[in-house]
Amino acid sequence: MAAYAALLSLRHIIEQLQHHPRPPICLDQNQVQSLTDNLNFLQEFLEQGYPCVGSGKEAIGVFESRIADAAHAAEDLIETRVVDQILAESTAQASKDITETWVGDQILGGSRKTKNSRMQDRLRRILSTFCGAGSSRSPSTRQNVVAGLDLDKVIQDMGLIKKDVMEIKEKNIGIIEDHLHINSSTLAGAASSRSHLTTRRDAVVGLDELLIEVMDKLTGQQSNLRIIPIVGMGGIGKTTLAKNAYLKFMKHFDIRAWVTVSQNYNVREILIEILLCINKAESRETLSAKSEGELGVRVHQSLWGRRYLIVMDDIWSVEVWDKVQIFFPDNGQGSRVMITTRLSNVASIGSHGVVMGFLNEDKSWDLLCRSVFKEEKDCSPELEEIGKKIAKNCEGLPLSIVVIGGHLAKSKRTREHWEYISENIKKIVNSEDDERCLKVLQLSYNHLPVHLKPCFLYMGVFPEDKKIRVSWLVKLWVSEGFVKPINGKSLDVVSREYLQELCDRNMILVHERGSYGNIKFCKIHDLLRELCLREAEREEFLYVKRPHELTIPQGINTQRRIGIHQRMSEKDYHPYPVLRTLQDVPLVRSLICNFEERLPLLDFRLLRVLKVDDNLLIDNIIQYEYFVEVVFRLVNLRFIAIRSDVPISSVFPSFNLLWNLQTLVVNGGWDVVAPCEIWNMTQLKHVHFDVLELPDPPIGGKDDEFILGNLQTLTDIRNFKCEEEVVKRIPNINKLQISYFVEPQGFLSYRVDNLGHLHKLESLRFYIYSLKMRSVNDMVQNFILPNSLKKLTLMGTCLKWEDMKLKIGLLPNLQVLKLEKESFVGHKWETIEGQFCNLKVLLISLCRDLQWWTTDNNHFPRLEHLHLQGLHKLKEIPSCIGEISTLQSIQLLRCSDEAVISAKQILKEQEDFGNVDLRLVHQ
Incomplete structure (x- = not known):
């Protein structure tokens, strides 16, 4: 619900300002205490979920709206002060730099003057966007939503809400008790009618x-x-x-x-x-x-x-x-x-x-036929093709199929009408029989604990029928402020627990699991997504533009979360283009979009989340560079996920302005050199670039300075310097992807033995690109891995199979091992007992020299999946592999004929022993 999410979000802001090593503003402690007292009371009130009925229920709804408004007002005031303070300091420094550059230009003249003038013009345009100079809208116009508000006034309003809530709780205590202890004859009669069971059997088709x-x-x-x-x-x-x-x-x-x-x-x-x-x-x-x-x-x-x-x-x-x-x-x-x-x-x-799972297409069609035609006759050939499409579009949910079938049974049976039904299934399902489907699903939402409701409603922001990457989802929930802190657990861990709860309640569907059992992708059924959108719209929690809407409603200027996922061309929606409408959303905190046109220069001063799926190439490089520079001056951002098809290192001077940045994802084919200021970004948790080079950390500083204690994910880092000074500054790193490229001086300068000091590291991808075997050998001879590793991927390391015993086999927590191209060299791999005790997934790919593999079934006691790729010289797969009791699948891709024959023999032997669960896939 919007009220609970608003309270949690406000609490996060207060705590971040209080505990940040470099807070941009300081809050008055009396105001903080008053806000915290009110937050605690109102949050507890919503968490208790009083089941008031009648006028009590209506009053609770009014209070939820008042709570959300007050929390949002406090949030707007605090964050506006933060942004104003940071940008004012930045503007003063930038103006000084421009003046100094102008003076230098007058002295040097020539081409440098012309080039710097262009840079000055661009910087002035950016500064004007955020600070009002030269803007089409004055600062007072842009900030009219928070003008006239005062934090003390907001605190007083929250105090009044608290007082009113206490009164309604006292007045409704009798109603609440009656609701919890049903004893009236009216309620008893209702229970009796619910439990009445007719002797008519319903259709069980499918x-x-x-x-x-x-x-x-x-x-x-x-x-x-x-x-x-x-x-x-x-x-x-x-x-x-x-x-x-x-x-x-x-x-x-x-x-x-x-x-x-x-x-x-x-x-x-x-x-x-x-x-x-x-x-x-x-x-x-x-x-x-x-x-x-x-x-x-x-x-x-x-x-x-x-x-x-x-x-x-x-x-x-x-x-x-x-x-x-x-x-x-x-x-x-x-x-x-x-x-x-x-x-x-x-x-x-x-x-x-x-x-119970969803019906497949055949069973869905059978159920639809039964619902439409009863015992009359089969579907005519003219309607069968479109009828099967209708059944498929119901996504295997029997209730939806029955509702559509009932509608078809009562309407004319023409192809034109059925085609109309096919294109409007959701509209019909949501209106048919007084919204029967949504009412059934509404019960699931109503029964959710209050802390899960914002997370569930947020699922509506993702495109329809798309699988959702869980690693994105949990980061977004955290950045939005939906996750309540629990002592001893990171917010990311709590966020994944929320996801599991929603999956356990069958509100979110597990689409795909990762290599060691974690949920990798999830989905949401279209009807549940429709429920998300309806509830989110009702509570003013989220706005998502629907495909049939030609314009965005005028009320969008008060929205705090916006999702748009289709073509936004101005020529299609003139005179109310979507992009033009988005230029006046001063309160927006989240923008998740998929544009086919370039996102324009917009004033999102308070924006926290920016996820733009923009995969088009750009003709005007300066325009896109301009857009990236604007992004890196949105100082309130916590989550950035964008694509850059041009170098972006030039925009990094403003990087340190992002005081609360947690997730930074930039996809694109350009090498990026991070600024030295990255070592001051203490809130960073997840950083991903296609290729990123880290600078050396600053020398000196206090004991806790220049340490990224929150950093968990760092991918993909080029030529990572594993010096002790660097490693100790990322003590809690959980996932690391690093790549080394050949250099004239070789790899001796990279101390990969220090990887062993990363005691929280669970996932490591380690790639080497080099044609110089000797240089690689010099580098990896001291290769040391931490015992915490659960997943390891190697490529180009040219280790010897004998090295496996000392460097990898003894890792106690290793569950996934992927040996990719030239990670190991040599003709023979011989394993020993007591190693790979927890390994579940083993992939060997393009280790071209491998011919013989000697092992025993108790050398991989928990192996579940074996994947072999491009092993053209492998003579056979050891027959004892089939005797591993946990083994579920063997997959071979472009392997030798001998390897395929031995795999088939393993499968036959296991079938003879009654093991019919083992799967073999080969190509």
Whole structure:
């Protein structure tokens, strides 16, 4: 929600200013204390999530809006002061430099005068953008949003909100208690209608295999009580599956009960529903008069000695199960309890669970046909092609398919109409049956803990149908200020925990895992993304331009986060071009765009996040260089991800102005030399360039000066000097990619033995580009790696296979080893026992001399994936590799025929032993 995100963001700003080694401004401590007290109270209020109803619920919504407005106002005031202070100091220094240069030009004259004049003009234009001189808008016009505001006034407003919240909490305490302890006849009647189960079976098209699996679990020979969780995303068909299995085997069980569990569950109501199902003669009024303990005893006694089946539909927490399962006896009669849930952690309460995924294209088409034509006839050939496209566009979600099928069943069956449906599926799904689909998914959002809601809503900023790189996502969440600090954990670690929680709740889908099990790419279903966009728009949390919108609404000037992902040509949208509209968004903090035209010079003074996916080449190089210079004067930026097709080293003089920069990603084919000021950028966490050279750190300074203690990622660094003075300044580096290029003096000046001092390093990519074998040997003979390494990629190191035993094999935490072109040389690799104890992935590529590999199955006790590429001389793969119990796949690409034959023999042997899970891929 916007209010909670605003409070967290404001707290981050205050803490960063207080703990920054070079804060651009100092806050009054009385103001800080007052702000912090109000923040603590309001944050706790939102985290408790009072379930007020009626007027209380409306009041909470009003307070959330007031909280967000007040937090945003404080944020605007503080950050405006920061930006003004930094730019004022920078302008004074720049003006001094221009004056000195002008004087020098008058003395030297000639071409230098002309060249420096152009530079002066460009610098003046940039300065005017940020400081008002020569701008089409005066400073007062640009800053009218924060003009007249005062931080003390904002603090007073937050104090009034706090006071009003305290009053409404006191007034609504009775409503809250009633909501948490359901005992009224109205609510009881509602529970009864929810739990009523018709005897009509719903269509299970596409779920046949899962239905068979569930039925096997229900009627298996095991006599002990079995818990059968059915887990999946909202609308995936969990209830339909459970209902059909329940109705099919009603006669198999002596006692049956179906209970739908609400989000705000109540143990007493659950027990009453079970008793009403068991004995139709029971009176709800009589049962409601009994205590929870008495009801539990009645349930236990009724089930004892009988074979029973209980379905608890739509459970939202493990706590529900913990409180009711004690009343279900394990009486050795073959009883079963089925649970449907959207939460993966709830599914862990049973060892016989069923995980439901999306339907494939064939099953989606079958379900659509059943929904449209019922038992009438098959689809006509004229409609089949477009019908399959409609089914595919529903993305495998049964609820969406059924809704579209119902719409098609009631409408005319012409190709023209079905083509219209195909192009407007989301629009129809979101409006059909009073937004039935979104209402189902809305429950999942409503039940999210408050700390996950901003992170989920932010998923709407990414383009539709695109996989999302997790490493980007978690950095963006941190830069946006969504992540609440937890003692002993970095914000990046907490951010990944948030992601896992959302995946466990089936709100975000795992698309691809990395080489050692981490989530590498994720996705979000289109309907859930639509939910994100609707909620984000309602709460004024995020604006994303939709494809059908020809213009951006006028209210965008108050937006703080903007996402745009399609063609923005002015000729297409004249007279309201998108780019022109973006020139007046003074409060924007995040801009995530994919432009087909160059992002113009815009005044985003308070911008924190800039992610511009701009892959077009540029004819006017000066224009793009101008854009990059502007980016590096947006002093409030925390996250930069841009592309530069020209050298950008010339813009680095303003680099040290980015006082709070955390992530810097610049893609492009140019070598970049970082400025010396990079060693002062203490907030830097992640730095990526295609090729970057680091300067030597400054000499001298205090003990904690020129140390990048927050730096975790550094890629791709050219000719990295591993001198002790450099290594000790990046003590917490986690991921490092370095490349060395041949030099006349060789590589002796690079002390790669000091890599062993990077005790937090988990991922290392080490490349050498050289034709001089001797120079390489001189460099790597003292190659030392830290024990913390989990992933290692080598190329061009020309190590001998014997070196593996001392330099790599003993690394205790190594899980992924990639040996690329000429990383190792020699004809024979012989492994020994006691090494590679945790290795899961082994890749050997283009180690051209390798002919013989001698090993044993216990030399790689945890190996899961073996990839061999370009090994033209390899005689065979050791047969004992197939005996590794954890091995899942062997992949060969452009390897010798002998290697392929031995791999096929390994596969056959394992199949003969009953191991049918091993996969072999060869090309």
